Amino acid sequence: MDIIKRNNIHVVGNQDALQTLMFAHGFGLDQHTFSKIIPAFEHDYKIILFDNVGGGKAELKAYSPKRYETISGYATDVADIIQALEAKNVTFIGHSVSGMVGVLTSLLYPGMIERLILLGSSPRYLNDAKDGYIGGFDNQALTSLFEAMEGNYHAWASGFAKLVTRHEDKPELAEAFAAALSEIRPDIAIQVAKAIFYLDHREALPKITVPTLIIQTANDPAVPGIVSEYMEARIPNAKRTPVQTHGHFPQHTAPEEVIDAMKSFL
């Protein structure tokens, strides 16, 4: 299958630049989620934008329940894209689940990614009492979440969007996210959500060899602050930058702070 079509890839910015930024969106979003960030880097970087299979305008018939049963399939997609575009000097910016997708790609394909920027990412969402790990969700919460998704997906999308945006002063954010979630085929959304909420890549963190920036909002309902501290402590060459905004989408609610943090890191 044509990878450009499969992932609805767009290459923008400075095509002659030596450095590449690859932006990867999170669950329920698409490449447009970075629209307030991109202009700040267009002059100096080649920029790769794409949609994850199952979301956005990616090729729907490319969705394989087997390939995307875990996020490993998405990591293979990222490697496919970088290889197909022959991209060099790649900094991977992964929002939410795509942060861990970038981590896996960097480990499986050494040299392919030079830097990682993890925006509201988590190595595990489920608490783990055995290890004293707090991911933010317990089993009961996740069971309820999936029951709600399976019971009435569109009602769930509306409620979930309000929960994770956490900006009552900007209801349009939650409305836009709910609309984006509603556009995903429910069976795909449920499978992808399960792949995300039950992932556990804590063991991958100490193996990361590339410089890593962790960007964490002040109050993220999907990723508690303690998770970003956990990651910073375990990733060998990591820097953590808090962003003074609420919710799971700092690229929407505090783009200037995100840009500053990225520029400082790059």
Place this chain on the structure above:
Amino acid sequence: MSTWERKALNFINQTSRWDKDKHISSFLAFSISLVKNLTAADIALQLEFEDEETAKVKCASPVHLNDLVLNPEPIKKLLYTQGFKTIYWREIPPPKENVLQEILQAFSSAIIIPLNTMPNNSLLVLGWSSPQQFEGDFLECIETIRLRLKEVLLQSQQQLYFQRTAIRFAAILHTIPYALVFINNDGFSGWVNQEGATLLGLSGPGEQLPAILSEAMMQLRNNALNIDEIYKEAVQLFSSPENSISNWIWKLEHKTLKVSCLPVTTQQISGRLWIFEQP
């Protein structure tokens, strides 16, 4: 007998015992782990072609490689060009030619063993950190192991498939709100769903001997208030194995049953399906 011949025999012996003693779901993982130990490999895993987009790592040692997804197309091309024979890489090819670069990082030698079974084809990958020569006796050992591994894989796949099928059909049949009883004409096997077991006062659903089912059904029939009518219909029904009946009324003290009895005839099985409805 050479060391490698002994190892091949050891593999056959150990895998022959395992499937009798242990659960089938771990049979393949055990066998791959055994190959890894016998060959002193540093990495061993199964790569299964799950669909056109997915080749997935399973039964891996080290375990962190499990669930890794690779693109199947380049790997299939390699297998085709090598005629689906075992591929011995004394040296790992350069990255552009190495279709398994994700799993063979920093290894010196590797073996790729195709294991073709339907519906999902697989291969076994073994890798070594230090360079290997793969000489005569070793090659024969690997080919012997390959043949046995194909049997192990086929046996595992078939048994897991049958288990899944049995679970699915049992769930469907137990959910049907009628008492269902199947009596096989072989005289040795029968099956009853949960509703049927309750109606006939049996200890539980599932496999039952036809004699037990017939006895329980006879008791039910003997308790009927319209026993003479039931016998008349029964004589007619059993006059030919091809006869069937539906809307057959059995009046019991506290309920009335609408009974159907249908012949089941396929190439593999023949018997009678009894359906008891409470209108």
